[in-house]
Amino acid sequence: MKVVTGVVGNDIHVVANRLIDLSLRARGFEVFNLGVNTYLEEFFDAVVETGAEILLISSLNGEAEGWGREVKALKAQYKNLDDLIMMIGGNLVVGSGKAEDIVPRYKKYGFDLVCHQVDLNTGLDTLEAFIQERNTP
Numbered sequence: 001m002k003v004v005t006g007v008v009g010n011d012i013h014v015v016a017n018r019l020i021d022l023s024l025r026a027r028g029f030e031v032f033n034l035g036v037n038t039y040l041e042e043f044f045d046a047v048v049e050t051g052a053e054i055l056l057i058s059s060l061n062g063e064a065e066g067w068g069r070e071v072k073a074l075k076a077q078y079k080n081l082d083d084l085i086m087m088i089g090g091n092l093v094v095g096s097g098k099a100e101d102i103v104p105r106y107k108k109y110g111f112d113l114v115c116h117q118v119d120l121n122t123g124l125d126t127l128e129a130f131i132q133e134r135n136t137p
């Protein structure tokens with residue numbers, strides 16, 4: 001399956017992004033990595049251009065929420081993205097916050113899978129389980 005990934009907004013933390021790229025490839029995904037400092041429009045444009053089934057966004061500086069709120073409105077401007085699997089992870093707030101508060105907020109923004117301070121392998125296991133469940137008739 002094809003995945004578009006990158007780090008959202010004015011976020012330059014690149015290490016996790018590189019690990020995500022390598023881990024996704026090791027699990028057999030075809031990866032289009034937009035790297036750091038990526039804006040929502042660029043993510044959706046890349047999804048359309050590549051025909052990706054998954055958009056996996058990373059945020060480390062905690063500022064994703066400012067962008068996340070615009071996800072639904074922006075996605076609605078693109079055609080045929082209803083089945084796109086939307087995942088986000090990293091540090092999803094500035095400062096401290098509880099996953100039980102943060103996860104439902106991001107789900108409301110339109111993300112299917114939300115991993116606040118979840119390690120990468122656990123997150124990717126969750127993604128694979130979600131895909132398998134979705135593909136089970």
Ligand code: B12
Nearest residue numbers: 011012013014015016058061062089090091094095120123
């Ligand atoms: C290195 C670093 C920097 C370097 C980045 C260099 C670079 N080009 O990458 C420099 C010094 C430039 C930097 C700058 C800043 N940083 Co900094 N930085 C760090 C630090 C020390 C390590 C980050 C790192 O690379 N970790 C290694 C990777 C492998 O681990 P990771 O990032 O945690 O990623 C794991 C998980 O988060 C997860 N993951 C990540 N994304 C996703 C996505 C999904 C879907 C899933 C499932 C999992 C997942 O997978 C990874 C592996 O398990 C952290 C503190 C820390 N100890 O984590 C702060 C930290 C991330 N930085 C922070 C901050 C605030 C900043 C600055 C704003 C500081 C400032 N005032 O200027 C700026 C941001 C500038 C910007 N525009 O983004 C904060 C963020 C706080 C928050 N969210 O509330 C942190 C947490 C430090 C802190 N405790 O305050 N930083």
